[in-house]
Amino acid sequence: MASRKPLISGNWKMNHTHLDAIAVVQKLAYSLGPADYERAEVSVHPSFTALRSVQTLLDADEVPIALGAQNVYPADSGAYTGEVSPVMLAKLNVRYVIVGHSERRQLLGETDGMVNQKLVAVLGHGMSPILCVGETLEEREAGTTEAKVLGQLKADFEGVSPEAAAKVVIAYEPIWAIGTGRTASPDDAQAVCKAVRAWVGEAYGSELAGRTRVQYGGSVTPDNVAELMAQPDIDGALVGGASLDAERFARIARLGHQAD
Numbered sequence: 001m002a003s004r005k006p007l008i009s010g011n012w013k014m015n016h017t018h019l020d021a022i023a024v025v026q027k028l029a030y031s032l033g034p035a036d037y038e039r040a041e042v043s044v045h046p047s048f049t050a051l052r053s054v055q056t057l058l059d060a061d062e063v064p065i066a067l068g069a070q071n072v073y074p075a076d077s078g079a080y081t082g083e084v085s086p087v088m089l090a091k092l093n094v095r096y097v098i099v100g101h102s103e104r105r106q107l108l109g110e111t112d113g114m115v116n117q118k119l120v121a122v123l124g125h126g127m128s129p130i131l132c133v134g135e136t137l138e139e140r141e142a143g144t145t146e147a148k149v150l151g152q153l154k155a156d157f158e159g160v161s162p163e164a165a166a167k168v169v170i171a172y173e174p175i176w177a178i179g180t181g182r183t184a185s186p187d188d189a190q191a192v193c194k195a196v197r198a199w200v201g202e203a204y205g206s207e208l209a210g211r212t213r214v215q216y217g218g219s220v221t222p223d224n225v226a227e228l229m230a231q232p233d234i235d236g237a238l239v240g241g242a243s244l245d246a247e248r249f250a251r252i253a254r255l256g257h258q259a260d
C-alpha cells in the first residue's frame with residue numbers, strides 16, 4: 001500500500017477572533033516540532049476574519065502548519081455579497097479548503113451540485129479541497145451509510161479529472177458523531193473509509209486510490225485518535241471542538257502520527 005502522510009486538520013468553525021486565533025497558533029507552533037511535521041501534516045482552518053492574521057504569523061515565523069479555509073464561493077469575483085472567492089484564498093497562501101461540511105449541507109442548504117462547483121473552484125486555483133461526506137443517524141440505522149457516502153462522492157466529483165482528483169482529501173464524517181461526543185468505532189470508521197478508497201479506485205484507478213488521503217472526523221479527541229489512526233484506510237483526522245485548544249490539538253496531532 002502507498003504510504004500516505006496523515007493530515008490532521010483543525011476546523012475552528014465560527015470560533016476564535018483573529019486575536020484568539022493568533023494565540024492558538026503561537027501555542028501550537030511552540031508545542032509541535034520538526035519530528036511532528038516530518039510525520040504528519042497539520043492544518044488549521046480559522047474563520048475568514050482570522051485568515052490574514054494567521055497567514056502573517058505562519059509566514060513570519062516559518063511555521064510549517066498549513067493554512068486552511070472552511071468554505072469558498074465558486075466564482076472568481078462578482079456580485080455575491082458576503083462571499084469569499086478562491087482567488088482571495090489562494091492569495092493568502094491557503095492550501096486546504098473544507099468543502100461540503102455537513103453543517104453547511106444541513107444548516108445552509110448546500111447541495112451536492114454546489115459542493116461540486118466549490119470542489120472544482122478550489123482545484124482550479126491550485127488549492128486542495130477537504131471534501132466532507134457522511135451519513136445521518138437515520139441513514140446508519142437504515143443500513144444505507146455506504147450508499148449515502150458513495151452517492152455524495154459520485155455527485156461531488158462530477159467532471160473532475162484524475163489529475164485534479166489527486167489533490168482532493170476526503171473526510172468521512174458521520175453526521176451523528178460531529179460535535180456530539182459520540183465517535184464511530186475504529187472498525188466502523190475503517191469500513192467506510194475503505195469503501196471510500198474503493199470508490200476512488202473504481203472512478204480513478206487503484207494507483208490514485210492508494211495515494212488519496214481519507215480523514216475521519218467526528219468527536220476526535222486525544223483519547224480516541226490513536227486507535228482511529230491505526231486503521232489502514234484512515235490517514236488523518238478532521239477535528240472540530242478538540243482543535244480549539246492548542247494543547248489538546250497538539251496532542252491529537254502527535255498521537256495521530258504515532259499510529260502509522
Ligand code: PEP
Pocket residue numbers: 011013173177178179180181217218219220238239240241242
Ligand atoms: C468537524 O467540525 O468537522 C468535526 C468533526 O467536529 P467535532 O470534532 O467537534 O465533532
